[in-house]
Amino acid sequence: MVRRLAEIVPTLIGVSIVVFMIVRMVPGDPARLVAGVEASEADVMNIRRQLGLTDSLPQQYVRFLHGALTGDFGRSLKNRQPILAIIAQQSPYTMQLAAASLMVALSIGLSTGVVAAIKRGTVFDTGSMVFALLGVSLPSFWLGLMMIFLFAVTLRWLPTSGAGTFLHLIMPAITLGTGSAGIIARMTRASLLEVLGQDFVRTAVAKGLRRRAVIVKHALRNAMIPTITVVGVQFGTLLAGSVVTETVFAWPGAGRMLVDSVAFRDYPLIQATILLFALIFMLTNLLVDVSYAFLDPRLRYD
Amino acid sequence: MKRVLALALAGLLVLLSGGPATSSSPATIGPSGPLLAQKATYCGGTLTHGQKDPVQSLDSSNPGGTLTAQEIFRHIYDGLVIFDENLQPHPNLAESWTASADEREWTFKLRRGVKFHDGTPFNSAAAKYHFDRILDIKEASSIKSLFTVIEEIRTPDEYTIVFRTKTPFGPFLNYLAHGGAGIVSRAAVEKWGKDYPVHPVGTGPYKLDEFVVGQRVVLVRNDDFWGERPCFDKIVFKVIPEDGARAAALETGEVDTMVPVPVNSVVRLRQRKDLVIAPKPVITMMYIGFNLSKEPFNDLKVRQALSMAIDRKGIVDRIIDGFATLADSPMAKGTFGYAPSPTYAYDPTKAKAALAGAGWKPGPSGVLEKNGKPLKFVLWTPQDLYLKDVTVAQAAQAQLKAVGADVDLRTVEAANWFTTLKVPAAQAPYDMFMWSLTPSTGDGYQQLVELTRSDPDTGKPPMAWNLTHYVNAKVDELINMAGSTTNQDKRKAALKEAQGIVMRDAPLVFLYSLNFVLGYKANLTGVRLLPNRFVDFREAKRVRP
Numbered sequence: 001m002v003r004r005l006a007e008i009v010p011t012l013i014g015v016s017i018v019v020f021m022i023v024r025m026v027p028g029d030p031a032r033l034v035a036g037v038e039a040s041e042a043d044v045m046n047i048r049r050q051l052g053l054t055d056s057l058p059q060q061y062v063r064f065l066h067g068a069l070t071g072d073f074g075r076s077l078k079n080r081q082p083i084l085a086i087i088a089q090q091s092p093y094t095m096q097l098a099a100a101s102l103m104v105a106l107s108i109g110l111s112t113g114v115v116a117a118i119k120r121g122t123v124f125d126t127g128s129m130v131f132a133l134l135g136v137s138l139p140s141f142w143l144g145l146m147m148i149f150l151f152a153v154t155l156r157w158l159p160t161s162g163a164g165t166f167l168h169l170i171m172p173a174i175t176l177g178t179g180s181a182g183i184i185a186r187m188t189r190a191s192l193l194e195v196l197g198q199d200f201v202r203t204a205v206a207k208g209l210r211r212r213a214v215i216v217k218h219a220l221r222n223a224m225i226p227t228i229t230v231v232g233v234q235f236g237t238l239l240a241g242s243v244v245t246e247t248v249f250a251w252p253g254a255g256r257m258l259v260d261s262v263a264f265r266d267y268p269l270i271q272a273t274i275l276l277f278a279l280i281f282m283l284t285n286l287l288v289d290v291s292y293a294f295l296d297p298r299l300r301y302d
Numbered sequence: 303m304k305r306v307l308a309l310a311l312a313g314l315l316v317l318l319s320g321g322p323a324t325s326s327s328p329a330t331i332g333p334s335g336p337l338l339a340q341k342a343t344y345c346g347g348t349l350t351h352g353q354k355d356p357v358q359s360l361d362s363s364n365p366g367g368t369l370t371a372q373e374i375f376r377h378i379y380d381g382l383v384i385f386d387e388n389l390q391p392h393p394n395l396a397e398s399w400t401a402s403a404d405e406r407e408w409t410f411k412l413r414r415g416v417k418f419h420d421g422t423p424f425n426s427a428a429a430k431y432h433f434d435r436i437l438d439i440k441e442a443s444s445i446k447s448l449f450t451v452i453e454e455i456r457t458p459d460e461y462t463i464v465f466r467t468k469t470p471f472g473p474f475l476n477y478l479a480h481g482g483a484g485i486v487s488r489a490a491v492e493k494w495g496k497d498y499p500v501h502p503v504g505t506g507p508y509k510l511d512e513f514v515v516g517q518r519v520v521l522v523r524n525d526d527f528w529g530e531r532p533c534f535d536k537i538v539f540k541v542i543p544e545d546g547a548r549a550a551a552l553e554t555g556e557v558d559t560m561v562p563v564p565v566n567s568v569v570r571l572r573q574r575k576d577l578v579i580a581p582k583p584v585i586t587m588m589y590i591g592f593n594l595s596k597e598p599f600n601d602l603k604v605r606q607a608l609s610m611a612i613d614r615k616g617i618v619d620r621i622i623d624g625f626a627t628l629a630d631s632p633m634a635k636g637t638f639g640y641a642p643s644p645t646y647a648y649d650p651t652k653a654k655a656a657l658a659g660a661g662w663k664p665g666p667s668g669v670l671e672k673n674g675k676p677l678k679f680v681l682w683t684p685q686d687l688y689l690k691d692v693t694v695a696q697a698a699q700a701q702l703k704a705v706g707a708d709v710d711l712r713t714v715e716a717a718n719w720f721t722t723l724k725v726p727a728a729q730a731p732y733d734m735f736m737w738s739l740t741p742s743t744g745d746g747y748q749q750l751v752e753l754t755r756s757d758p759d760t761g762k763p764p765m766a767w768n769l770t771h772y773v774n775a776k777v778d779e780l781i782n783m784a785g786s787t788t789n790q791d792k793r794k795a796a797l798k799e800a801q802g803i804v805m806r807d808a809p810l811v812f813l814y815s816l817n818f819v820l821g822y823k824a825n826l827t828g829v830r831l832l833p834n835r836f837v838d839f840r841e842a843k844r845v846r847p
Binding site for chain 2: 027028029032033034043075076078079080081086089090141144145148149152153156159160161162163247248249250252256257260262263264265
């Protein structure tokens, strides 16, 4: 466990180097963007110096790493605010949205998958899988806009966009969670079908256990491991997918901020946000690994 | 001055009588726009405006590249002068001014008894500080280039400020009306330092209540405002980046105003009796530029022929849904100095004949050739920077193909667009390019300087935006003349002549200027959209039902 945690550190350093290099390889000059379209070359040069962009790349990286280790990511090139403060303000919204859409994905995905598996070959099965396919394939901005027009403009049940109350969270969470729900449903169905055909399930049925108990206690628990793996990966997808959803619903999370900062070549903000996303992703997968042990006591981590 | 007094008097009369306010709704109100003039108005409550781009900084001298910041400046800050809805500068913190005989000194008499939101007094030292700060090399102000014409600032007494310019500078008042000239409180800048952009302090009718970066800016009424008491308790600028979602928010009433209404929602929203959907011409010009440093675009005949190959009206009708005005000048109507000139009308037959006259004959594959070289080039366009940019470029591509040119498209990420284009002439990678300019000061001098004045050193990137690398000594002379006198008639004459030559020389295809669609609740009056695209609530009020 401790070793797994310790592995995170070198991975993060690796991520930081890759991100650092990529943002600088992409053409585009933040100093020119800060200076504005009408600025003279001398002004741009002056701003470049102020922003520390005239230093050599290793110098810049060391400064970034030193800052990151001491918890000081510097200031945004765009609005000169401390990056930690910006992230502290926006990342709770991203986490809230990711968690809520994960709940949506899990509750819809698991129930659809289980129904499809136990009603295999029936109209329920086909219906569930069509739903799952739709969930995976619908573009989230289209789904989001359609929901806005149905639930906000026509029915007036929900606010169109923004954040603040639980009601604001509903449409973004459904929009973002639907794609993952489809994938989780298909995975649950497949692995549950596989488990249902195994000997221990037949034994459980044979010894007179009720069907419900067999499915919930025996089959589902064993079918969960591949599903949980998918959930771990999907959490990353949810973080990435939040970019579109946050834009459609004006959700003030880190995803939209990341897109804005890429457009502005706001190097320090891009670096810090990506590092944060990487950290969240790694911690999620650590959690997934830990849950394997919980689901299957034979697995142990030393 | 008289006009301001008259306005103030009219406002006072309205207040005293409680009677009907004169409507100042946009001139081009849509068919669904109800007649508001006869209804009584009232104040108070909150006005919510939906903005597309999140504002990053409320420091007027560093707006951070988004236009949306400038419309907030207009409510927090006052400049010495202020634009009306036709971009005419009017007295604001300066009550009157005079220009010296040599046309290089501008003396402004300042308004007395004005206080910043933090209680510090506004005076000549405060005004001087603002411009010193913009011009200070250490400040990295993004609007510095607008004010580098200032040579010296003097403050003979507490309520007099004198600007001496390097040359006589005709559009100086327009430049002072720019949002960036909204005067900041020195005490606040010194108190907040690097955090000033989120703690702005001006003298305007509203002051900052809350700034949540990326979400909203909330302003509250400044009860100590020097002018007429501001109407709303609060104004909320709310960020909704997606056009469709922002239009939906207007429909549900979550926002009271928004701009621009997406052109494909206009027909639907016009059905609504409770909304006013008002297209309003703005001074944003759209072009397709030629790279004159490359063959065959150095040939005037080729440029003229290709200009005639573009069906501008077809593009406006079918792609922009009619929300644009066909161009007859390098600048939009409403820009100072605008004068219409003859255009190269759409005529593919004439275009083909003109190309044949220039030596371009059909080759074996149908593509025109001259001296064995095909008429083949690349049209560059940004993606999602200008209204329907890629779609318009595709239409132009098809129309150019119809006269025998083999055109490829290259799309460039919006964030990268300006740096890709702004390179020395010899390295310019593009043949033709989509282009747009909005002169933020509303003055045609700014437009022509940026678009067509030749650069002294072609080994360097263009100083402004002469990306066509167009060189015409007569045009340069006329532009400089328009920039170096304060005689507005002389300036207009010089700008007019320059426009005629530029139109004839066709360094760009002059497409159209945009009409922005302002959408707002029908229970509002006095909501304005300035031609430089800033929305203005300074005189907005609610109408009694």
